[in-house]
Amino acid sequence: MRICFLVRLRRTDYFCFSYYNSGSGIRLLNVSLDTMCLAVPGKIVSILNDESLLRSGLVAFGQVEREVNLAFVPEAKEGMYVLVHAGIAISTVAYAEAMRTLSYLENLKEKVSS
Amino acid sequence: MKYLDEFRNPALATMYLEAIRAIVSRQWVIMEVCGGQTHAIMRYGIQELLPREIQLVHGPGCPVCVTPVSNIDRALAIAALPDVIFCSFGDMLRVPGSAMDLRMIRARGADVRTVYSPLDAVTIARENPDREVVFFAIGFETTAPANALAVSLAAREDLGNFSLLVSHVLVPPAIEAILSDTNSTIQGFLAAGHVCAVMGVEAYKAIVSAYRVPIVVTGFEPVDILQGLYMCIRQLEEGRIEVENQYERAVRKEGNFHAQKIIKEVFEVVPREWRGLGTIVDSGWGLREKYASFDAELRFDIAHATAVEQSDCISGLVLIGRKKPYECPAFGTRCTPEHPLGATMVSDEGACAAYYRYQGGLVA
Numbered sequence: 001m002r003i004c005f006l007v008r009l010r011r012t013d014y015f016c017f018s019y020y021n022s023g024s025g026i027r028l029l030n031v032s033l034d035t036m037c038l039a040v041p042g043k044i045v046s047i048l049n050d051e052s053l054l055r056s057g058l059v060a061f062g063q064v065e066r067e068v069n070l071a072f073v074p075e076a077k078e079g080m081y082v083l084v085h086a087g088i089a090i091s092t093v094a095y096a097e098a099m100r101t102l103s104y105l106e107n108l109k110e111k112v113s114s
Numbered sequence: 115m116k117y118l119d120e121f122r123n124p125a126l127a128t129m130y131l132e133a134i135r136a137i138v139s140r141q142w143v144i145m146e147v148c149g150g151q152t153h154a155i156m157r158y159g160i161q162e163l164l165p166r167e168i169q170l171v172h173g174p175g176c177p178v179c180v181t182p183v184s185n186i187d188r189a190l191a192i193a194a195l196p197d198v199i200f201c202s203f204g205d206m207l208r209v210p211g212s213a214m215d216l217r218m219i220r221a222r223g224a225d226v227r228t229v230y231s232p233l234d235a236v237t238i239a240r241e242n243p244d245r246e247v248v249f250f251a252i253g254f255e256t257t258a259p260a261n262a263l264a265v266s267l268a269a270r271e272d273l274g275n276f277s278l279l280v281s282h283v284l285v286p287p288a289i290e291a292i293l294s295d296t297n298s299t300i301q302g303f304l305a306a307g308h309v310c311a312v313m314g315v316e317a318y319k320a321i322v323s324a325y326r327v328p329i330v331v332t333g334f335e336p337v338d339i340l341q342g343l344y345m346c347i348r349q350l351e352e353g354r355i356e357v358e359n360q361y362e363r364a365v366r367k368e369g370n371f372h373a374q375k376i377i378k379e380v381f382e383v384v385p386r387e388w389r390g391l392g393t394i395v396d397s398g399w400g401l402r403e404k405y406a407s408f409d410a411e412l413r414f415d416i417a418h419a420t421a422v423e424q425s426d427c428i429s430g431l432v433l434i435g436r437k438k439p440y441e442c443p444a445f446g447t448r449c450t451p452e453h454p455l456g457a458t459m460v461s462d463e464g465a466c467a468a469y470y471r472y473q474g475g476l477v478a
Contacts, residue, residue: 038308053270053376072263074372081116083308085260087230087231090259091312091364094363097363098120101361102120
């Protein structure tokens, strides 16, 4: 008999980890958001299905991996980061833009001083 | 984790706080639209760190909170039917309807299941062909691609036992409703980054020019929120009024074309009732005629009873930023996350729950 139970490992504010006990050990069943509006960035580990609406991949959120629908990010490849909400990727995460956000203040100061 | 930790860097956050202090010359009232942002603001104590001149007002962007009691009553009526498996996001289970919530219905024997994705509900429908599987499709634009995809897949597989109880809402009409209120004191907005990741930023340009308020599309981590605030305050101080995009790493100007395409295929714009705001024209999505067979409201014959709001709950005013949670006499006493009177105390994105959790239920 499969027993499902929910474990909140630690308060990360992003994941609920649910596991099931298959009798021969505890396996991870699901990782879910606990605030439904949030989308979480994860890295595509592998593409599992490449067929249009069913396009999906294994996505890593830190140490946890989950199957995610990738139908709306056809450009997303292995190794890229996607924003995942309710089991589907809604956008890719752009590295250059992320870096630009992080250096925004420094750039601003440079602009002022030059 | 990459793309999270960097945006929680306290040193960078401190730099933004200093930068904000350096440009503020007078009082400004700014609304963060999304409940996810409210949650982060409370969690990281951002309001307390900001200069006194900056007042943050929490907006209606909590999908769980704005779902009207009448729709929760519909969900309860459908979930109680025999042979129905009722699937929902976890936060909806504790939201009080007129007399009960979904947890109580489940305790009485109804098959109510928490799912992470509407696609999980499609799987349940596939595995239970002799049961009716209903998914409670609440949410803003962020969640619409997932719900539209679920309907599209169910249609493709001809899953006659799958349907959606739709309560989809849209951000731009809600911002307009708040701004058209003559009592509104809001001078700038942080728009919800994930909504814009799907829909793009075009809709906000019209609002900016019609109502003359700056809007900054903003992310959800503390550095994102502080940068969004900095950009918004700078516009206000310099007298500029534009749409700016702080959340560039995820939001493209045009949004996600593929997601928009499936949303347009499955949904059409409809009037929608909002908790706290009433019915707003063209403020939600409903299933198109072509997908009417997947509409749970049409599939099940539910009697329409009058919805009853808890009389001492002020969540309606909290949702539009008119009242702070601690101004409610029931806050932290008769109303707690364990025994919520209203939806803003249920969802993690609700302002009341965020205040309760991070301020320990104390009056600020």
